Amino acid sequence: MSNNATSTSLVCFIVCDGGPAGHFAAFATNLFNQNELQIIIYATEPALTKLKNSHLPNDVQLLSFTIDDGDRKQQEQVATQLIDKCLKQGAHSIIIDIGNKFDAIFQSVSSKRNLPTDTIRFWCYYDNPEPYVPGGYSIKTEETIKASQYILFANMNLAKIDSIIYSLPEKSIDLTNKTVQGIGYYPVVEVEKLLQQRELERDTLRIQNNWTNIKHLFVYFGGNNDVYFDQAFPTFLSNLSQIDKNIIQDVLFVLHQHPAAKKQNRDGLLFQEWLSKNNHIQGILSTLKTSDQAQIIADAALYYQTSMAPQFVLLGLPTMQVGHEIYHDILVKFNLCYTATNTIELAVGLTSMKERSYSSNKIQQPKELIYNAIGYTSDWPKNLHRVIFDYK
DSSP states (O other): OOGGGGGGOEEEEEEOSHHHHHHHHHHHHHHHHHHOOEEEEEEOTTHHHHHHTSOOOTTSEEEEOOOOTTOHHHHHHHHHHHHHHHHHHTEEEEEEESSSHHHHHHHHHHHHTOOOTTTOEEEEEEOOSSSOOTTTHHHHHHHHHHTOSEEEESSGGGGSTTOOOEEETTEEOOOTTOEEEEOOOOOHHHHHHHHHHHHHTHHHHHHHTTOTTOSEEEEEEOOOSHHIIIIIHHHHHHHHHTSOHHHHTTEEEEEEOOGGGTTTOHHHHHHHHHHHHOTTSEEEEOOOSSHHHHHHHOSEEEESSOTTHHHHHHTTOOEEEESSSOOOOHHHHTTOSEEESSHHHHHHHHHHHHHHHTTGGGOOOOHHHHHHHTTOOTTHHHHHHIIIIIOO
């Protein structure tokens, strides 16, 4: 695959989830602007909404598709249709996300086609910076990788020969005989934009939401898996209900749900029921449109597991991982956040975050440490171009 064909090359992205959708938006924009490629992105919700708000170049085509989560045969038919559409248009690279059940089905269908790799390659893209992600992402990742020959990692570190990724805490994913490449991408540009927006838009957003009299606004960034719904979030609420009133009397806790969690609203219903029994605590279910807005208005961030966690620290937000057990993500490994699995730890963390939140925008973060930890490099566009056009 030579770069002398870039002016007529077609790259298809296929995405189901919001996290990788943001990455694909950056990839598509860069590839189009630098190489004038034909780009088509096929997306289902919640990825579709994320992409619509990503200011894609006008000539990048964004097309929707739908899948029935409970109907494998229908998903196989959709996969076949998407592959046929991409091939008919002349695609030579198809890149799909990795953490959705449909991704494994798509890759399985594509592998059965036995298409020559010198004309078309099917890449799956591991967007999370962590080698293991609880709650099902890593289990679905293993299934997708089993059906894939070509794997891309956002985190350059995970593409190293000696790196290990896991489907379960003690079970590694077999990458033997797989073609593995690293991009080195993280939405750093978006972080820089958010820093500016925190300066320019924070007060306006607070006025719009009647939060001008709130001394401390702590945002909990929710998840979308059973571990979060059944263990991490309930444990946090239980611990919070036992905190000394003097510590939290001037704090508003905002639950900002994962976009895909809103339909069933399991955490939202639990949160509202909990609030009705703990009326001494100020809490509200977020009506903010995006996680970006939530980060703009936040004085501090709470979470259990999210690929956005390094972003919180890069923004200078005091950050605490809360849940039923410690998840040893990058922030925990490098001592970049507070952790709390019980009431005492939560009280200490909340007190410290209140003290830090006054100056959160002024805190100098160890950027290079974080960049190295998440495997980010400013040369990611070159790496992406190399993978798509120059990789043999």
